[in-house]
Amino acid sequence: MSIANTQTETIIDAGIIEENDQVLARVEHLKALENLVGNSYPNKYERSRITGEEDTISNLLEYKPVAEIAEEFERHKSGLNEGEKPDQELKARLNEKLKALGNVRISGRLAVPPRVMGKAAFVHLSDGASRLQIYVRKQDAKAISNDTGNIIETEDAAWELFKLLDHGDFLGAEGFLFLTNTGELSVHVETLQFLSKSLLPMPDKMHGIADPELQRRYRYADLIADSLKIKTQEEIEEEKRTGVKKLTTREVFERRARLISGMRRYLDDHGFIEVETPMLTPKATGAAAKPFATHHNALDIPLYARIAPELYLKRLTVGGFEKVYELNRNFRNEGLSQKHNPEFTMLEFYCAYMDVNGMMDFAEAMIQEAVKKATGGSLQVKYDGKEIDFSRFERLSMKDAIVKYAPKSLLKFMSGSAGLDKSFFDDVVKMGALRDLSSQEASLDRVVMAKNGKETIFVYGEDNIQEKLSEGYEVNELASQELFNFDEKLEKYSSLEGKKEFLDKFTLEIFENIIEEKLIQPTFIIDYPKSISPLSKASPENPQIAERFELFINGMECANGFSELNDPQEQYERFVDQMKERETGDEEAMVLDEDYIRALAYGMPPAAGIGIGIDRLVMLLTNKHSIRDVILFPHMRPERKDEEAEKTNSEK
């Protein structure tokens, strides 16, 4: 029972779809269509197979004999002058060739409102990715009955059917391929079959859905609108000017799919086995994050949505899976942002007998292959006006990164008259002061400058400082130090003199505050403090350093890997340390997993592992600034009915 002839409450009555002139017109059309063709929601439509596989519109357009004819006519047309008619003989010849390919049966959604011209009409059908035009003439088109499957003998039935079609409806059409006067490949329709109704009107055919809220909330509508959207002249020129093609919503997710399949292919080809470990876990561990909690009724136990599959995958290395991976969702009950969604996709893999350096090599090669698959061969992508180059991943220790990227004025202060010998990394008082400074970004790059001792000015930002230096200004060290309140900060931290245990924390904070955002090109940051890496092995050269790296691209942490700690006793002690931190209020310190320790006690081979944030990589490859644009159905606050909002209002 369709909405056109139901006896019960309709989806309009129920308020599920809005009632307006356009919806009502579509319901009327549906009613008339049912009188004409019977069942308005038929079960199938068999497409032809002249391409050798199912003739989707995309397949047909790519089918060599078809594409070559279209190209030939295109070449002819491009040689014509403005207003000059194409060679009719050539057209006739090409059209004969097209006709000889045989009839096609295609199907799709009406991509545009039908263009009816008296007794003939054009409309484009879309298969979601590509579109193909059909041409319907009143005099020679026939309609198929959905009840009998046969041609309806009533005069002009197909024309009646066509006139009842709305932008967005699904239609099947059989006919022969031909080129129109303007050279567009089209199907000259012999039979039409109505396949499904769009009761809701399509969004603006030029603009699609512009509101990001509607795009994400009604992704299905965004996908339709964005694929059917006709590019405006301005958009075409913009793309020409910048050389960056704006991806449609569909293309974003196609690219995502290619990245993921590229990674799977690479891992499979290198002997890795894909596994699935629990998503609902008795302990939320393997990472430092707050979990979603739920309850299993039959077992009467609490369960947590996993925050990372890490400890399960490493149990499998104990069990003999030397190379193992999982590519799936993790869940973290934390804030939402452009870089954070409560559920996100992570690729984790582990490789026995490999250390952190081998893992960096391997991960770099794997990401490069997958990026090429995603982009269609390129290792360079345009992001936000910058070019990100995946062809080389730099490797820098955290301290070297600070030296390389921290504002020069600060480093000068830190290193003192002795010059840049990095001894300040061991000076807990200076590091404390620098940590303070780094958290007040406004004061960071600011110095006092003067020209010949006069014209004292404040300058903000490294670039501006450089500019002023070239104009003959000099940095006034004393005044700048006063501006930073260096002395005050040094004083504040003087009580920490000699307390080395704070050094790691300060180094990390300085790095996070001011360095991360400057790591635009792919960069592995190595030499993480051991104290914040409870699952990774210490470096053989320096027991305070973990054999760990994080990969940063465009200031975003995209991957995290290390030589896996496989000594059960040491792992136990690290967990105990984490539990202590938990007791002192660090909610995100890692939870002890006894069974994991037990697994390690059977012996785990030396191994390296990595976790790669897929969504963030996809953002980089699709020039998207929000993780919500690379997740099909991102989490959003539910819409509230007016009454509920009112209730909340009166409660407050």
Add this chain to the structure above:
RNA sequence: GGUCCGAUAGCUCAGUCGGUAGAGCAAAUGGCUUUUAACCAUUGGGUCCCUGGUUCGAGUCCAGGUCGGAUCACCA
């Protein structure tokens, strides 16, 4: 959570100083047998996000709220 910005026709958006609610697309009706952002003519379409307040009068001003965006903080 803080700050800033936004919400007007199905969609994309205007709306001046507080004074009758606007355009384009889409829709309806008519015309048009190779159009393509089809074209021409005519017509209909509004809870101006919600609740209050100020005012003779509120889309516009004020307060509170809802949802979203940006940003900061937190976390990954």
